[in-house]
Amino acid sequence: MDRVTEENVIAELAGIAFDNGCNDGCGLVVKTADKLRALELLYKYLGLGDRGGGVDKVVIVDDV
Numbered sequence: 001m002d003r004v005t006e007e008n009v010i011a012e013l014a015g016i017a018f019d020n021g022c023n024d025g026c027g028l029v030v031k032t033a034d035k036l037r038a039l040e041l042l043y044k045y046l047g048l049g050d051r052g053g054g055v056d057k058v059v060i061v062d063d064v
Contacts, residue, residue, distance in 0.1 A: 010045065013038045 002008060017038035019030040043049065 010042070013042050013045075017042055 016030055017035055019035065
């Protein structure tokens with residue numbers, strides 16, 4: 001069993017966020033909503049919303 005570490009969690013989120021569909025053969029299907037949520041979590045973790053730039057917050061609407 002892998003240890004739960006910050007690096008492992010970030011790596012898993014990045015894997016979901018940037019999945020290009022190649023994992024379908026393994027039975028893993030990454031839905032668009034999952035990719036968007038992973039990107040949102042990475043965005044917040046990296047503090048990208050705190051840089052000013054006139055954007056107060058990002059809202060991802062899931063119409064699936």
